Amino acid sequence: MSLLVVGSVAFDAIETPFGKTDKILGGAGTFIALTSSYFVRPVNVVSVVGNDFRTADIDMMKSYGIDTTGLQIKADGKTFFWSGKYHNDMNSRDTLITELNVLGDFDPIIPAEYNDCQYLMLGNLSPDVQRLVIERLPNRPKLIAMDTMNFWMDIAMDSLVQTISMVDALIINDGEARQLTGEYALIKAARKILAMGPKTVVIKKGEHGALLFQGEEVFFVPALLLEEVFDPTGAGDTFAGGFMSYIAKTDNPSFENMKQAVIYGSAMASFCVEKFGVEGLLGLEQSQIEERYAAFRKLVAL
């Protein structure tokens, strides 16, 4: 079923203990869309890039069934650029550079042919922009999910809370859930978020797995035990992409099916962190994804 992804398409420069990159393709929208391409095609994308964006990257995205009609290319601006450095344990990072560029005044224009959107994934963006997308869609999608980050809690909490109240599912990490609710225990944090509006909350715990909450129900998916985490950039976006696109593919937003979706989200994230940038998400075979799904199940199977 039709999936619309709204999120940044960007350049990242990344340094990890394993090496460093120049400006490579990145951005939440890119990770979400590429991941989603393994479950549904086309993947419709609304985003914005600048005059420095590469044709080769657009061609690559198109080759993965990503529809770029909604990707605005601004002749008078540069692409959003983020640079970061990971510490030795890969669990913390320093942001070295953030240049918003064309993302600073992003107006999310939705092409008419995306109006039938049934599944909407709002990647981490200003909550004002996220809300605008919801308001601009002529019909309510079957499921709207959003990601966000601590930055918006610091500078735009009221707007963020308003946007959260309008979505069906919030997907955030553990630190953000704690900051958003003031609760350390994740079961309490989840309950407070559910009371803010969303029927579903997914809390990502990085190398410690992810939790899915709905009403009083909880489901947990561990993280795979990887030999090397090469670059964690985009893992959370990849998780969200796998989650949402699996639901779109199966056209089934039930809690039971969301359990499967968080496993697929985790499986895709495990590919993501094995290489720099989006590289781990390229050229995967369906059989590799199914093998990894099976590995997740085996980890907890009696």
Added chain:
Amino acid sequence: MSLLVVGSVAFDAIETPFGKTDKILGGAGTFIALTSSYFVRPVNVVSVVGNDFRTADIDMMKSYGIDTTGLQIKADGKTFFWSGKYHNDMNSRDTLITELNVLGDFDPIIPAEYNDCQYLMLGNLSPDVQRLVIERLPNRPKLIAMDTMNFWMDIAMDSLVQTISMVDALIINDGEARQLTGEYALIKAARKILAMGPKTVVIKKGEHGALLFQGEEVFFVPALLLEEVFDPTGAGDTFAGGFMSYIAKTDNPSFENMKQAVIYGSAMASFCVEKFGVEGLLGLEQSQIEERYAAFRKLVAL
């Protein structure tokens, strides 16, 4: 089947964000033995206390089927005392006081009636003392498991490595596994520990669950989502006690049965942290333990 627990019986004074205690009953041996009493009785204990130890505590332990024949009471010394303070997130703590007292020159004398020991759980103690216990047993138990801590890695690494090479199962936490092996990725750390001798490694990740390794096999048990972690003291010992005594009860040290054992260990640890000291381990009904076991399974059930 007969279970022997060797570990400290001590006094703890604990401060958490929820309150503080005077000297209360603690010690790895105490937590392990009380937990084990829900699975096998009698629980044989080899330990040492001083002249300040309370008859009421010994009586309580006896009432839980703990055989205290091997509990030496030193008239000329005081009981091992530890005092610690937990930080707000309960994941880190400061040790305020460590008084080894009678534990400083502990000679683990094994009563003749414990000689038939089939399952041996060595709680965190000097690796010299742990090794002495193994050497003093006339027959090799079916399964020997040991816990340890970073302290022994700092001051007695050679002795520790020697003791580890003599046991069947090492049960340690994630930070200790990393320190012991110099590997950050737990799958690599586990592999290195397996190469040191033990056939089985259990890595405890606190609020993030626990991992069971044997050969190329891995099993993961999540931690329950508790509303409050009141006092984490003894949770790791309780986990080890539940793990080992479940195996002793079922008299089955196979990998498949160890999977069940780590779930029971986690279930018991979840009771432990809900109250101060050993309080959470007192007066449990078998049905409560089974309910919690079921909650663990539900968390990952499709």
